[in-house]
Amino acid sequence: MRKTLRNKGFLPGFGMTMGYTIIYLSLLVLIPLSVLFLKATTMSWEQFVGTILDARVLASIRVSILSSFFAACVNAVFGVLVAWVLARYEFFGKRIIDGIVDLPFALPTAVGGIALTSIYAENGWLGQYLAEWGIKVAYTPLGIWVALTFIGLPFVVRTVQPVLQDWDLQMEEAAATLGATRWSTFIRVILPHLMPAVVTGFALAFARALGEYGSVVFISGNMPLKTEIVPLLIMTKLEQFDYAGATAIATVMLVASFVMLLIINYLQWRINKFDAAR
């Protein structure tokens, strides 16, 4: 019975929907991005490689990827925690907290960057206490990580929350009747079910952080070889009207992001299969 239903979607046939999907994606994503590639082809191969292998560009790629990765890792852990609290408990002010989670989405990133900088600078509210411990945040790689964590948080919370809200409590009851402790129920029953959503949230937060410019330039200090991010270097190329150089870097980042997202999607697919097989 279910089988016959599955082959008949509610929308018109596969051909129509697929056609629309391709057109829609082309107009919004593929055509603008292919222009990037076209622009990059105005350089010779040597110029292209020379641009990418420049010490400052390589350093900025390292800074961008590492800080985005660590920011996404931290969000993957604490985002699940926030989603857990929002999905499983009723408490006063829950709606407000739920709204606060989305703020990094809605704020212009520059506003977020300026706010974070003023709090974490050495004369800021938090910065002054951290400075006593010898921890500098603003104008260091740590500051970049703080900004990227800030913008990535909603992604993980919003992907994990619906899964937790639809979670069937009978699973936990079943685990309890079979003698599982709460901890092992969480680790062996709940977490595997959450994993696909967590990985999706992680991927989104990571990809978003790679391209983040507005909030980071205020808190990073933009020191060459130390705290320059890739988008800033793209801007410096544009300042010199070096469109080709800018698009060369952008192209490399684009391909790198795409490959990383593919890998993450593949992992997710593996997790899903593994989950289904159990």
Added chain:
Amino acid sequence: MSKKANPIQAFWKQFGFIALAVAIGGCSSASNTTPSASGESKSTQAAVELLNVSYDPTREFYQDVNNEFAAEWKQKTGQTVTIKQSHGGSGKQSRSVIDGLEADVVTLALAYDIDAMAERGLIPADWQKKRPDNSSPYTSTIVFLVRKGNPKQIKDWDDLIKPGISVITPNPKTSGGARWNYLAAWGYALEKNNHDEAKAKEFVTSLFKNVPVLDSGARGSTTTFVERGIGDVLIAWENEAYLAVNELGKDKFEIVNPSLSILAEPPVTIVDKYADKHKTREVADAYLQFLYSQKGQELAAKHYYRPRNQEVLKAHTPAFPQIKLYTIDEWFGGWTKAQKDHFSDQGIFDQIYKP
């Protein structure tokens, strides 16, 4: 423009148009298609619109200029003129125009950003010779802003390279203002060392060793110095320094004038391609001429830009003390050369930061 760039240009043309349409809340009526008549019949002619694409700190100045000019133009010709403004980093604004934002006039921070338009055929190559004073109706210079009482006793460029002094200046790779700062320091070192380039490079290298933060724009640097309390001295445009002192309190900061600095010449020009397309050349020309007039010069002085008109300058002398100034053409061979030598990739500024 190579053939390959056509799709991008077309795309930006569309996009720039949309952005413009959104920015002014409807379709631009600047492309006035009524045939331009002679001065007498202007009153029967439809209202005209100009787009002035400028850089960041000129916002308040051009608001005043636009009001005054519109009143004057109305009185002279009977025609109503509305001037739209657009502001942003000088380089970014120049790219917008190159990518199809149809500015009638541009008023930017440095000639290099307008040279880039000439290279792409929007304006003639000799644009800077078309108006008096290098096409710069107002000038500025580079000064220091220090904390009240000047606790570190900073008097001149030499004090900036002392160990333990923290200097705030933006990144010359992303900020036009920062390039003026850098060249001012370089020029001072040249003058001091009988124009020995190696010595100048040494000087500027030690100066940037004292810079803890390179903000991406001039306003960002001002914020870092003023709000975050970082640094002992901010290198800044004279007009920005005045704004900082006046807006944030004379009890917190003071301005220090170095013994020698650079004459910063923010240039203005008509964008021929678009002014002709919109048939706005006449009014655009009058608009830029207005900047040279007595009234325009007064307004420049009011907003702490140095007027070219000597009488107006004298009238505001306490605000604009005598500093020995040199121009970029004298010592650096013009903007395009300076840009190539110092700020291009692998240029001298990049070498300063080589590990």
